[in-house]
Amino acid sequence: MLRSFSPKLTKFLCFAAASLFLGGCGKDGAQSVRLDPNNPTQITIWHYYNGSQQAAFDQLVEEFNRTEGKELGIYVTANSQGNVSDLENSVLAAFNKEVGSSEPPDIFSSYADTAYSIDQLGMLVDLDDYMTEEEMDAYVDSFLDEGRIGANGELRIFPTAKSSEIFMMNKTDWEPFAEATGASLDDLATMEGVAATAKAYYEWTDAETPDIAGDGKAFYGRDALANLFLVGSMQLGTELFKVENGAVTIQADENVMRRIWDTYYVPYVKGYFSSYGRFRSDDVKIGEIIAYTGSTSSANYFPDEIETAEGTKTIDYIILPAPIFEGGEAYAIQQGAGMVVTKSTPEREYAAVTFLKWFTNEENNLLFGCTSGYMPVKKAALSAEMLDRTIADNDLTVPGKTYETLVSCFDTAQTTTLYTNKAFDHGAAARNILEYNLADKAAADRETVLARMAQGSSPEEACADLVGDQAFEDWYASFVAALNEAVAQ
Numbered sequence: 001m002l003r004s005f006s007p008k009l010t011k012f013l014c015f016a017a018a019s020l021f022l023g024g025c026g027k028d029g030a031q032s033v034r035l036d037p038n039n040p041t042q043i044t045i046w047h048y049y050n051g052s053q054q055a056a057f058d059q060l061v062e063e064f065n066r067t068e069g070k071e072l073g074i075y076v077t078a079n080s081q082g083n084v085s086d087l088e089n090s091v092l093a094a095f096n097k098e099v100g101s102s103e104p105p106d107i108f109s110s111y112a113d114t115a116y117s118i119d120q121l122g123m124l125v126d127l128d129d130y131m132t133e134e135e136m137d138a139y140v141d142s143f144l145d146e147g148r149i150g151a152n153g154e155l156r157i158f159p160t161a162k163s164s165e166i167f168m169m170n171k172t173d174w175e176p177f178a179e180a181t182g183a184s185l186d187d188l189a190t191m192e193g194v195a196a197t198a199k200a201y202y203e204w205t206d207a208e209t210p211d212i213a214g215d216g217k218a219f220y221g222r223d224a225l226a227n228l229f230l231v232g233s234m235q236l237g238t239e240l241f242k243v244e245n246g247a248v249t250i251q252a253d254e255n256v257m258r259r260i261w262d263t264y265y266v267p268y269v270k271g272y273f274s275s276y277g278r279f280r281s282d283d284v285k286i287g288e289i290i291a292y293t294g295s296t297s298s299a300n301y302f303p304d305e306i307e308t309a310e311g312t313k314t315i316d317y318i319i320l321p322a323p324i325f326e327g328g329e330a331y332a333i334q335q336g337a338g339m340v341v342t343k344s345t346p347e348r349e350y351a352a353v354t355f356l357k358w359f360t361n362e363e364n365n366l367l368f369g370c371t372s373g374y375m376p377v378k379k380a381a382l383s384a385e386m387l388d389r390t391i392a393d394n395d396l397t398v399p400g401k402t403y404e405t406l407v408s409c410f411d412t413a414q415t416t417t418l419y420t421n422k423a424f425d426h427g428a429a430a431r432n433i434l435e436y437n438l439a440d441k442a443a444a445d446r447e448t449v450l451a452r453m454a455q456g457s458s459p460e461e462a463c464a465d466l467v468g469d470q471a472f473e474d475w476y477a478s479f480v481a482a483l484n485e486a487v488a489q
Helices: 050-066 068-072 084-095 112-119 134-135 141-146 171-181 184-189 189-204 226-234 255-271 280-285 297-301 345-359 362-372 385-394 400-415 427-454 459-466 469-485
Strands: 042-045 074-080 107-110 165-170 221-224 241-244 247-250 289-294 303-309 310-312 317-321 331-333 340-342 417-419
Touching: 042 084, 042 317, 042 345, 050 068, 050 074, 050 345, 050 362, 068 165, 068 226, 068 255, 074 345, 074 362, 084 107, 084 112, 107 112, 107 280, 107 345, 112 317, 112 340, 112 417, 112 427, 165 171, 165 297, 165 400, 171 189, 171 317, 184 317, 189 221, 189 226, 221 280, 226 331, 226 417, 226 427, 247 427, 255 427, 255 469, 280 289, 280 303, 289 297, 289 362, 317 400, 340 345, 345 362, 362 385, 362 400, 385 400, 427 459, 427 469
Parallel strands: 042 074, 042 107, 221 289, 331 417
Antiparallel strands: 107 340, 165 289, 165 317, 241 247, 303 310
């Protein structure tokens, strides 16, 4: 649990304590902005943090208001709008001035697709105006690049907290399987290896009840199937959504899609993979699977116990890098919303950016990461040494899986190419096709297989027509058509 803390505040180079004229930052936006500590400029933030993440964010807001904000004349109010979808709906309603909606906030958490839509209304601040080259050089380059969604590459999204993906596994149930079959953690470095391991696990658990055919257990699941399409395509040499000058070209290479089909859909239909709850960490908790790929920020939700028909059992965990395709290039997904600043007055805009700079100060950002599992966004903060010092200086107690995940993130950021696709019109609709098209088909076809088996078919007979070449070709054609339709709305 995050304990109370008093971060060592880093003063911005452009702040002159003897003056209330806060000029000198960026190109234009911060020139001669006057703030009055006796009459603070009030700004609002909308975000999607909940639970411990919200508590950690609120605590940092309180710290800012009590220290830097008080000294400069800035007061921040933060409000959770629910989940990501709820936040997006609230933001769009506010900017579209729908009946009953609130006034737009000064800052809101946003993924690129939503920010891109609001930017088309001309309502987002060009953050380049409020940042010096020296300040921008401190941030991870790809994090800044993701936020350059303006028509001319303007920085619209301030990087505040990022995540990637990891592989997490129930170590307690893995060990007897590995001992019995010779399965190795090295096998889990590739998607092909995960699929082969899942098949072996299904057969091993199926053999435990030799009088019942086809009742093996699923080994693996995946959150955010869209990420598999996006980063898998990059690993295999093709960018799925190629965006130039705001226009997108769909590059759903058939060979790449076949690799995804063979290492996700086929194992799923055969029962080697599964998805049951809202998130795969939920599936681990009920014993539906023992391993999954998910966001690094999901590590906190990996269960310490599983609950099955046999009762409750305490489990240990293993954290590994997210698997890549065999022979593929070292790409990893980059995700996590940033924050955008709404056009308002020079004072409020300056105050908003000042808070975001303070929040992304290395120590403050790491304090948030210790509870949320998100990566800090500055280059200097991506080190285990900096993390250890922050924990020690602030007397924090950090769960082992959160700590190990952060260290794994640091390694991923420095040894792979982090990737996220550029924003484009109808990008959210296109991503929904990636997320649900194949996933829904896999789930429905698995139910068909189970029904056929219940009627006496063997596992092989039950799925034969679902996993062959013609089945792939039919799906591939419909998938490409669905993507093209989504972006042509």
